[in-house]
Structure formats: C-alpha cells, structure tokens
Amino acid sequence: MFIHIGDDHVIRSSDVVAIIDHSLVSSSSIIEEMIFNQRKNKQVVEAEENSAKAIVITNDFIYFSPLSVYTLKKRANMMSTLNKLEDFSEETE
Structure with a gap:
C-alpha cells in the first residue's frame, strides 16, 4: 500500500523505516549527520x-513532510486496517 506524506509525495508503506518528529532532529547528532550525508548524496x-x-x-530517501507524525501514523494504520478487511463484494460472472 501507499501513504500520502504531503507535498504531492506518495511513498510505499513497506519502504518506511521510521517517522520522526522534526523538532527532535536538533537533539540528536546522529540524525543530523545522517541527514547531512543524505543531502550530499541528493537523497533528501x-x-x-x-x-x-x-x-x-x-x-x-529522507522526506521532510508538512504533516505531523500523528497524522502520518493514522494514515499508515488506516492502510494496515484496510489490508486486513475481507472483501465481501459480490462477485460478477
């Protein structure tokens, strides 16, 4: 399934490794370094x-999303729930 992450970007949900609040970036030198290196590789x-x-x-890639972590999590969980639903539509022959 896919997740719309804002700014006309849609990504495959199975490709998502992590969703991090943007305000936490400055508190982690590891995340800052990772983003810096990915920017050099043009993968941001x-x-x-x-x-x-x-x-x-x-x-x-690393995507900066205008949507909140909570909104992205809801969208990811909604797709997961939809995948688990059974198809009760009538079959046409």
Whole structure:
C-alpha cells in the first residue's frame, strides 16, 4: 500500500523505516549527520517553504513532510486496517 506524506509525495508503506518528529532532529547528532550525508548524496526531499513537521525515512530517501507524525501514523494504520478487511463484494460472472 501507499501513504500520502504531503507535498504531492506518495511513498510505499513497506519502504518506511521510521517517522520522526522534526523538532527532535536538533537533539540528536546522529540524525543530523545522517541527514547531512543524505543531502550530499541528493537523497533528501525537502518540504516546501520550511514547513516540515515530520521526517519520513525510507530505504532510499529522507522526506521532510508538512504533516505531523500523528497524522502520518493514522494514515499508515488506516492502510494496515484496510489490508486486513475481507472483501465481501459480490462477485460478477
């Protein structure tokens, strides 16, 4: 399944490694270093107008999302719930 993370970016939910609150970046030198290195490799997708509230880390890229961690978590859980539902639609022959 896919998750819309804002700014017209849609990512595969299975690629998500972590979703981190943007305010925590400055408190961790490891996260700052990781973002710095990924920026050098051009693997960071910045949010428009410095409006980032969350950082979504995937296997290949780091995305700065204007959506909150809570909103992204709800979207990810909604997709998980939808995957578990059984299909009761009528079959057409």
